[in-house]
Amino acid sequence: MAGFNLTSSDPSTFILMGIPGLEAAHVWISIPFSMFYIIGLLGNFTVLFVVGKEETLHKPMYLLLCMLALTDISTSTSIMPKALFIFLFDLKIITVGGCLTQMFFLHAVSIMHSAVLVAMAFDRYVAICNPLRYATIITNVRIAKLGLVSLIRAVLLILPMPLLLSRLPFCANHIIPHTYCEHIAVAKMSCGDITVNRMYGLVLAFVVIGLDLTLIALSYGLIIRAVLRISSKEAHQKALNTCTAHICVILMSYPPGLFSTLGIAPHVHIILANLYFLVPTMLNPIIYGVKTKELRDKMGKYTSWPLGKGSRVGP
Secondary structure, eight states, X not given: OHHHHHHTTOTTEEEEOSSTTOGGGHHHHHHHHHHHHHHHHHHHHHXXXXXHHOGGGOSHXXXXXXXXXXXXXXXXXXXXXXXXXXXXXXXXXXXHHHHHHHHHHHHHHHHHHHHHHHXXXXXXXXXXXXXXXXXXXXXXHHHHHHHHHHHHHHHHHHTXXXXXXHTSOBOSOOEESSSSOOHHHHHTTBSSOOHHHHHHHHHHHHHHHHHHHHHHHHHHHHHHHXXXXXXXXXXXXXXXXXHHHHHHHHHHHSGGGGGGGSOOOHHHHHXXXXXXXXXHHHHHHHHHHHHOHHHHHHHHHHHOOOOOOOOOOOO
């Protein structure tokens, strides 16, 4: 506790409290969190390994899966190592620079993750609505360019956040009631005017999430219209099956974020905030491994996992 009292007023450090009110249960909470994190890493690295190893999987759809896996690994890794150090070893201190760096990477990769989901929706749209031109419209080079544009967009949009925060004076109380450095949680530590920070965060959330969700909804609206024009029920089922995995990933990625706007208890909010980054990371490779026949077969070749039957998710 002496170290805690000494460093709480240190202007160069913050203190991440973990989950306030549940300090006595931190060790127990770390068990499922660490399991989810490890399973997520294993699953996503398996996807990256299998796709990289198998030349038959060097296709746009699997390149998008690799991008999704990389963003999942990055988001969970940006928060979980520090969270586990807090839970297991009570190491709560983080430098201001380290805090701003963690915040930048977490939010930037989250925006990239959203952009990848938009690209995957466009991929499914072309596969269903324009299958004869799929190979000419969706190429590995274009997917790589989309990935680069997504990275540049994320960096340019998020970079002002730590820059604006770094110019603010921080109060003597540097205690952040969270497991990681979230933008508004850090801004609240300032003694200065954070109106610009709040407004920028809100506008960014509405613009990015609003734009990306609109593009995804537009893609699926066009897909549904195209499917309804197909007379064969078998063709209906086949077309819809190509979208199942992507829809599941979208449902895990966007709706849980609404919990942050609800008036729930702080400790529940923090637990959900962590699970928001852990659960999709763990389940995404499982969903695509089960629902994508080609990927499932190749994963079974390397892991000997009996992943069972699933629908082919390809053009």
